[in-house]
Amino acid sequence: MDLLIHQVLSGLATGGIYASVALALVMIYQATHEVNFAQGEMAMFATYLAWTLLQAGLPYWVAFFITVIVAFVGGVVIERVIIRPVENAPILAVVTVFIGLLVIFNSVAGWIFSYTIKPFPSPFPEQPLFGNAYLSSHELGSMGITLVLLLMLFVFFRFTPLGLAMRAAAQNPVSSRLVGVRVGWMLALGWGLAAAIGAIAGMMIAPVVFLEPNMMGGVLLYAFAGALLGGIDSPGGAVVGGFLVGILENIVGAYLGTELKFTVALVLIVTVLVIRPSGLFGKIHVSRV
Amino acid sequence: MSDVLLQVRNLHAQYGPTKVLHGLDFDVKAGGITTILGANGAGKTTTLRAVCGMVKTQGEVVLGGERIEGKATENIVRMGVAHVPDGRGTFLNFTTEENLRMGAYTRKDRAEVALDYERMYTYFPRLKERRRQQAGTLSGGEQQMLAVSRALMLRPRLLLLDEPSFGLAPLVVQEMFEIFKAINQRDRISMLLVEQNASLALKLADHAYLLETGRVVISGTSESIRNDESVRRSYLGY
Amino acid sequence: MTNKPALSRNQVIGIAVLLVAACVLPFFIANYRVFQLTLALAYAIAILGLNMLIGFNGQISLGHGAFYAIGAYTAAILMDKANMPYWLTIPIAGIVCLAAGFLFGLPALRLEGLYLAIATLALGIAMPQILKHKAFEHWTGGSQGLVIIKPEAPEWLKISQDQWLYFFTLAWTVLLFFIAWNLLRGRVGRAMVAIRDQPVAAQAMGVNTSIYKALTFGVSALYTGMAGALGAIAVQFVAPDSFTLFLSFSLFIGVVIGGLASISGAIYGALFIQFIPNIADEISKAAPWAIYGVFLIVFMYVMPTGVAGFIRMLRVRLLRGRVSQ
Numbered sequence: 001m002d003l004l005i006h007q008v009l010s011g012l013a014t015g016g017i018y019a020s021v022a023l024a025l026v027m028i029y030q031a032t033h034e035v036n037f038a039q040g041e042m043a044m045f046a047t048y049l050a051w052t053l054l055q056a057g058l059p060y061w062v063a064f065f066i067t068v069i070v071a072f073v074g075g076v077v078i079e080r081v082i083i084r085p086v087e088n089a090p091i092l093a094v095v096t097v098f099i100g101l102l103v104i105f106n107s108v109a110g111w112i113f114s115y116t117i118k119p120f121p122s123p124f125p126e127q128p129l130f131g132n133a134y135l136s137s138h139e140l141g142s143m144g145i146t147l148v149l150l151l152m153l154f155v156f157f158r159f160t161p162l163g164l165a166m167r168a169a170a171q172n173p174v175s176s177r178l179v180g181v182r183v184g185w186m187l188a189l190g191w192g193l194a195a196a197i198g199a200i201a202g203m204m205i206a207p208v209v210f211l212e213p214n215m216m217g218g219v220l221l222y223a224f225a226g227a228l229l230g231g232i233d234s235p236g237g238a239v240v241g242g243f244l245v246g247i248l249e250n251i252v253g254a255y256l257g258t259e260l261k262f263t264v265a266l267v268l269i270v271t272v273l274v275i276r277p278s279g280l281f282g283k284i285h286v287s288r289v
Numbered sequence: 290m291s292d293v294l295l296q297v298r299n300l301h302a303q304y305g306p307t308k309v310l311h312g313l314d315f316d317v318k319a320g321g322i323t324t325i326l327g328a329n330g331a332g333k334t335t336t337l338r339a340v341c342g343m344v345k346t347q348g349e350v351v352l353g354g355e356r357i358e359g360k361a362t363e364n365i366v367r368m369g370v371a372h373v374p375d376g377r378g379t380f381l382n383f384t385t386e387e388n389l390r391m392g393a394y395t396r397k398d399r400a401e402v403a404l405d406y407e408r409m410y411t412y413f414p415r416l417k418e419r420r421r422q423q424a425g426t427l428s429g430g431e432q433q434m435l436a437v438s439r440a441l442m443l444r445p446r447l448l449l450l451d452e453p454s455f456g457l458a459p460l461v462v463q464e465m466f467e468i469f470k471a472i473n474q475r476d477r478i479s480m481l482l483v484e485q486n487a488s489l490a491l492k493l494a495d496h497a498y499l500l501e502t503g504r505v506v507i508s509g510t511s512e513s514i515r516n517d518e519s520v521r522r523s524y525l526g527y
Numbered sequence: 528m529t530n531k532p533a534l535s536r537n538q539v540i541g542i543a544v545l546l547v548a549a550c551v552l553p554f555f556i557a558n559y560r561v562f563q564l565t566l567a568l569a570y571a572i573a574i575l576g577l578n579m580l581i582g583f584n585g586q587i588s589l590g591h592g593a594f595y596a597i598g599a600y601t602a603a604i605l606m607d608k609a610n611m612p613y614w615l616t617i618p619i620a621g622i623v624c625l626a627a628g629f630l631f632g633l634p635a636l637r638l639e640g641l642y643l644a645i646a647t648l649a650l651g652i653a654m655p656q657i658l659k660h661k662a663f664e665h666w667t668g669g670s671q672g673l674v675i676i677k678p679e680a681p682e683w684l685k686i687s688q689d690q691w692l693y694f695f696t697l698a699w700t701v702l703l704f705f706i707a708w709n710l711l712r713g714r715v716g717r718a719m720v721a722i723r724d725q726p727v728a729a730q731a732m733g734v735n736t737s738i739y740k741a742l743t744f745g746v747s748a749l750y751t752g753m754a755g756a757l758g759a760i761a762v763q764f765v766a767p768d769s770f771t772l773f774l775s776f777s778l779f780i781g782v783v784i785g786g787l788a789s790i791s792g793a794i795y796g797a798l799f800i801q802f803i804p805n806i807a808d809e810i811s812k813a814a815p816w817a818i819y820g821v822f823l824i825v826f827m828y829v830m831p832t833g834v835a836g837f838i839r840m841l842r843v844r845l846l847r848g849r850v851s852q
Contacts, residue, residue, distance in 0.1 A: 035641060082824065089831035092581070096783045099776055100823035107816035161394065168380055168391050175378035177362040178341070178371075179439065180395035221652065224645050232641055263656050266649035273642055274634045 006134050007250040013139035014205070015246020016146035021201045021223035022230070022238040023153065024194035029232055031170035031190045034091065037098040040220030041105035042078075043198030044213060046071040047206050048113050050199070051120060060123045064203060068196045075195025079188040109213040120206035142204040149200060150239060153193075157235075166190060222249060225269045231282020240281065245269070294319040294447055294479045295340070300348035300358075302332075302339040309335045311503040312348070316496070317447065317481050322473055324482040324490040324511065326524075327500035333483040334375050336500070337449045340481070341365055341372050353446065367395050371445035375452050377436040381425035385416055388424050388435055392442030402442070409438040412468050430461040437465070441472070448472075448480045454489060462486075466493050491515050499524055549697060558689040562761060563801060565693045568700045569758035571797035574781040575707055575790060576750025581779075582787035583711060584743040585723030586635070587644045590651025591751050592774035594624050596658065598752030599759035599770070603673040604666055613678045613760055617699060620756035621749045628748020632741035651775035658767035672766025675759060696757050703750060708790055710746075719743055720788070751778070784826060786835025795834040 021039065028036045046067055053063035082101065086094050124141035135143075157163040169176045169186035176183050202216060209215055222245050230241025252264045273279070295317040302310040309332050317323040325333050339346045342362045350358040357365050366372075371392075380388050389409060393402045410417035413434040419427060424435060433453060440448060450469075454462040470493060472478050484490035491497060491511040499507040499520075507520055514520055534542070553561045577591045601623045602616035611619075631650065638646055657663070659670050667673070680691030710716055721729040722736050730736045759765050777800045785796030807818035830837040 029641070035644075085828050086831060089827065090787075092783050092787065093827045093831035096780060097824050097827050099780065100820040100827070102820070103823070104817045104820035107814040107820065111814035111817070161390070164383075164387060164390060165394060168383070171382055172378065172380055174343075175374070175380060176391070177343075178366060178374065178378060179391045179443070180363050180366040181391075182363050221648075224648075228642060228645055263653040266653060270634075270646045270649060273646065274637050277637050277639070277642060 003254065004251070007254045008247050009134050010139060011247030011250035012243060013135065013143045013246070014208070014249065015226075015243035016143045017201045017205050017219065017242075018222045018226045018246050019239040019242025020146050020149055020197050021219060022227040022242040023150065023235055024197040024201075025223055025227050026232060026235050026238040027170075027190055028194050029227075030235070031166070031187055034094050034098070035224075036191075036194065037095065037220075038101035038105060039194065039198055039223075040216030041102045041109070042071070042075070042195055043202035043219075044216040045105050045109050046074070046195070046199035047120065047202035047211060047215075048109055050203055051113075051118065051206075051211055054121065060121065064123070067199050067203065071199035072192040072196040074192075076188045076192040078195075079191035080184075083187075083191070084184070106213050113213070115213060117210040117212040120203070120211045122207040138207055145200065145204060149197065153197075162189075221266075222246070225266060228279055229269055229272060231279030234279070234281040237279060237281030241279070292319050293317070294321075294353055295481065296349070296351040297340070298349040298351075300336070300339055300346060300350065302335050302344045302346045304335075304344060309344075309503050310339060310346075313500075313503070313505055315498045315505065315508065317479050318496070320473070320477045320479055321496065322469075322480040322482060322494040323496045323498070324484055324494035325498050325500055326484060326487050326490060329485070330502070331500040332503040333500055334451055335503075337372060337374075337451050337481065337483055340449060341370065366443070369443070369446035370449065371440035371443040371447070372449040373436045373440045373451060373453065375455065377432050379424045379427075379432050379435060379439075381423070383424055384421050385424055385427065385435055386420045388439050389442050392439035395443065401444075405442055405444070409441065413438060430457050433457060433461075434465070437468075441478075445478060448478050450480060450482045450484075452483055452485060454484060454486045462489065469493060487521075546701070550694075553686075553690045553693050558687060561687075561689045561693050565689070565696045565761045566758060567797045567801040568693075568696045569754045569761065570778070570781060570801055571754075571793045572700055572703050572757070573751040573754035573778055574785060574796045574800075575704065575793035576747040576754065577778050578782045578785070578787065578789065578793055578796075579707065579711070579719070579750070580743055580747035581782055582789065582792075583716065583723065584719045584740065586740065586744065587640070588647040588650075588744075588747075588775075589644050589779055590647035590649065590654070590772075590775045591747070591778045592770050592772065592776075593650045593654035594628060594748040594751040595755035595758070595774060595778070596654050596765075596767075596770035597627055597748075598624050598755030599765045600658065600667060600673075600755075601752070602756035602759050603675050603765040606675055607673050608666070613675075614695070616760075617753055617756050621753040624752025624755075625745045625749040627752075629741050629745030631748070632744025635744060636737050636740055648772070648775075651772045655767040655771050658770070667767075668765075670767060672764060672769075675763045675765070677763050678760065692761055696761065699753065699757060703753065704790060704793075707750070711790070715739075780823065782833075784823075784830075784833055786833030786837070786839075789833070789835030789839075792833055792835035 021043070025035060025039060028034065028039075049070060050063050050067040053066060054060065058066070078101070083094075083097065086097050122138040122141070124137040127137065128135065129137050129140055157167060165176070165181045166186045166189060168179075169181050169183045170190070173183045176186070201219065205219055206215065209218075223242060226242035226245040227238040228241070229244060230237025230239065232238070248268065256264055293316050297313060297315050300310055300313040301308065313336060315323065315325070325336055327333050335344060338344045340350055342357070342360050342365050346358055348358060349356065352365075352368060352370065355368070357368065380391060383391070389406060393405065396402055415431055416434055416438060419431065424432065427435060437450075437453065453465060457465070466489060469480065473480060482490055482494060491514060494511045497509065497511045497514050498505050499514075507514065507524065553564070573591070573595055577588060580586050580588055598620040601620040602613070605611040605616045605619060606613060635643055635646060658667050661669070677688050678692065680686050680688055684691065711719070718729065718734045718739055721732070721734060722739055726736055762769075781793070781796030781800045783796075784799045785792030785794070803822055804815065804819055807822065808815040810818050832840070
C-alpha cells in the first residue's frame with residue numbers, strides 16, 4: 001500500500017510536468033490545428049542553454065529566468081520566421097516542417113553539447129521536506145512550480161484582455177481580425193508561451209532523467225498521451241490527462257517493469273481513445289453533412 | 290471631396306482564379322447611408338470583404354483620404370471600419386459580454402468603453418439579460434444584435450453591414466433598422482449596407498447601387514430608384 | 528463504369544526509358560551504389576504503400592516503420608529458423624503484414640486525424656521495444672538481432688551478388704507498382720479516394736467505408752512489409768535499432784516530399800530519403816541531421832505539395848498557357 005501511495009504521489013510530480021507540456025501542445029493545437037512535434041526538442045535546447053548559464057557561474061534562479069525569457073523570444077521568432085511561410089500550406093507539409101525543426105534542434109544540440117549525459121542541478125534541497133518518506137524535495141518543488149505555472153496561465157487566459165484576444169484568435173481568426181486583433185502575432189505569442197513552458201518543463205525533468213539530446217522524447221510522448229487522453233481541444237482536460245499519465249506511468253513501471261512501461265501505458269491510452277475517441281473531456285464534434 | 294468618407298474606384302476582386310468583381314465604382318458620403326443591392330451571387334458580400342481587405346483586390350479604395358487597398362484587415366479596422374459579416378461571426382464559445390469586450394479590443398479609453406457597454410444594452414435590452422450566457426446559445430436575432438453591438442463597440446467611422454435582416458423575424462428587423470437610423474443620425478456613423486431586402490434598404494439609405502454579376506448596373510439616390518417603376522419591377526422584384 | 532484512361536503514349540515511352548536505364552545502370556556503378564539503389568527501391572515500395580493510406584485514403588500513419596520491421600523480421604526469422612529460401616520469404620512477409628495491418632486498421636477506424644497520428648506514432652515507438660523484449664528473444668535475437676546470409680546470384684548469370692539483389696528487388700518493385708497502379712485507377716481506387724474526400728457521401732452510395740479503410744491499412748502494411756523484407760535481405764541483418772521512430776518519420780517524409788496520391792511520387796520520395804542524408808553528411812560531418820532538417824523545411828517552402836504535386840502544377844500552368852494562346 002505504501003508503495004502504491006509513493007508511486008501515485010511520484011506520478012503526480014512527473015505528471016505535473018507532462019501536464020504543462022500537454023497544455024502547451026493543446027494551446028498551439030487550438031490556435032493552429034497543428035501539433036508542434038518539435039516542442040520537446042525546443043525544450044531540451046532551452047535546458048541546455050540553462051546548463052550553459054549555470055556552468056558560467058550564474059545562480060540557479062537567474063539562469064532559470066533568463067532561459068525562460070530567451071525561450072519565449074525564441075518561440076516567437078521561430079513562429080514568425082519559420083512557420084509563417086507555410087501557414088497556408090497543406091497540413092502534412094506543416095507537419096514535415098515541424099519534423100525538420102525537431103531534427104535540427106536535436107542535431108545541433110548533439111553537436112554543440114555532445115551526446116554524453118550531463119547532470120543538471122535541482123534548485124531544491126537534497127533532504128526530503130519534513131523528512132517525509134513519500135516525495136523528494138525536488139518532486140514536491142517541481143509540483144509546486146508546475147501548479148504555479150498552470151495557475152498563472154489560467155489567470156492570463158481567463159482574465160486578461162490579451163489572453164482573451166489569444167483565445168479569440170484561436171477560436172475564430174476571421175472575426176478576430178474584424179475587431180482589430182493581429183492574429184499573426186497572437187500565434188507567435190502562443191508559440192512563445194509554449195516554448196517558455198517547455199523550457200520550465202525541461203529544467204524540472206532534467207535533474208531526474210539527466211540532460212542529453214534525447215531527454216525530452218519520452219516526456220513529449222507522455223504529454224501527447226495526456227493531451228489526447230484529456231481531449232485535444234480541452235486545456236483543462238490536457239492538464240488532467242497529463243497528471244493521469246504520470247500516475248499511470250509510475251504504476252505500470254513499478255508493477256510491470258520499466259522496459260515495457262511505455263508500451264503498456266500507450267496501449268492503455270489507445271484503448272481509451274478507441275472507447276472514447278475525443279478523449280475524456282473532449283467535445284464530441286457533430287458536423288453537419 | 291471632404292464629404293465622401295469612402296471612395297471606391299475600379300475595384301476588382303477574386304477568390305483564387307475566380308474573378309467576382311469587375312471594376313466597381315461607388316461612394317459613401319460622410320454621415321450617409323449607402324446601400325448595395327442585388328441578387329444572390331452578384332458580389333455584394335465580396336464588395337464588403339474587399340473594402341476590409343479580406344480578399345485579393347485591384348483598384349482603389351480610399352477611406353477619409355487614405356488609400357487602404359492592400360492593407361491588412363486588422364489595420365483597416367483600426368482606422369475605424371467595423372464590419373458585421375454575413376453569418377455574424379460571433380465568438381460562439383465566449384459569453385455575450387466577452388464578445389462585446391472583443392469589439393472594444395483596440396480602444397484605450399476604458400471609461401468610455403464602459404459607457405458604451407451600457408449604451409449597447411440600452412439599444413438591445415435582450416443582450417443585457419443574456420450578458421453572461423454563451424453566445425452560441427443565443428437565438429439568431431440575438432446573435433445579430435450582438436454582432437451589430439460588437440461592431441459598434443469600436444466606435445467606428447464606417448459601419449459595414451452584410452445582410453443584417455437575414456433569417457430574422459420582420460418585427461426584429463424593423464427594430465434593428467430603426468436603431469440603425471438612430472445611430473446614423475445621432476452619432477454620425479456612416480454606413481455601407483448590403484441587403485437582399487431592397488425595400489427595407491431603400492427606406493433607410495440615401496444612396497443605392499445595384500450590382501449584377503460583379504458590376505454596378507444602376508446607381509442613384511434611393512428616392513429616385515424607389516420611384517422608378519421599371520427598375521423596381523425588373524431588378525428589385527416589387 | 529469506365530476505368531481512368533490508360534497511360535498516354537508519352538508516359539509509356541517515359542516508363543520504358545526509365546526501365547531500360549534502371550536495368551543498365553548497375554553495370555556502370557560501384558557495388559556500394561548498387562546496394563544503395565536496391566535500398567532506395569525497397570523504400571519506394573514502402574512509401575507507395577504508405578501513400579495509399581495517406582494520399583489516396585486520407586488516413587495517416589506515423590508508425591509505418593513498424594510494418595517495415597515486421598516484414599523484415601518475418602523474412603529474417605524464416606530464413607534463420609526455418610531455412611526458407613529468401614525469395615519465398617517476400618510474399619509471406621507481405622501476407623503477415625497484410626493481416627497485421629488489417630488488425631491494426633480495425634480499431635483505428637474509430638480514430639481520426641490527430642488521434643490516429645498519435646496512435647500510429649505509439650505503434651512506431653513500441654515496435655523496437657517489443658523486438659528487444661526478453662519474451663521474444665529466442666525468435667528475434669533480442670537487441671543483437673539476426674544475421675541474414677547474402678543470397679547468391681544464380682550461376683548462369685555472371686553478375687555480382689549486389690547486382691543480383693538489385694534486379695531481384697527491381698522485379699518486385701515493377702510488379703508491385705503495376706498492381707498498385709491498376710488497383711488505384713479502378714473501382715477500388717475510386718472508393719478509397721471517395722472515402723478520403725467525402726466519407727459520408729461514399730457511405731451513402733454503398734461503399735462499405737469501414738472495410739475499405741481497414742483493408743487499405745492492410746494493403747499499405749503489406750507493401751511496406753514486403754519492402755521491409757527486401758530491405759532486410761539487402762542489408763543482410765535485422766536489429767531493433769534499425770527500425771526506430773526515425774524510420775517511420777522517413778517514410779512519412781518520403782510520402783510528403785514525393786507528393787500525396789501519386790505513384791511516381793514514391794520514387795522521388797525514396798530517392799530523397801535514401802540520398803539526401805548522404806549529401807547532408809557530406810556538407811557537415813558534425814551535424815548532418817541539422818542540414819537534413821534545413822533541406823526538409825526549405826523543400827516545404829518551395830514545394831509544399833511534393834515533387835509530384837509541383838510537376839502537376841507545372842503541367843496545368845503550361846496547359847493553361849497553351850489553351851489561352
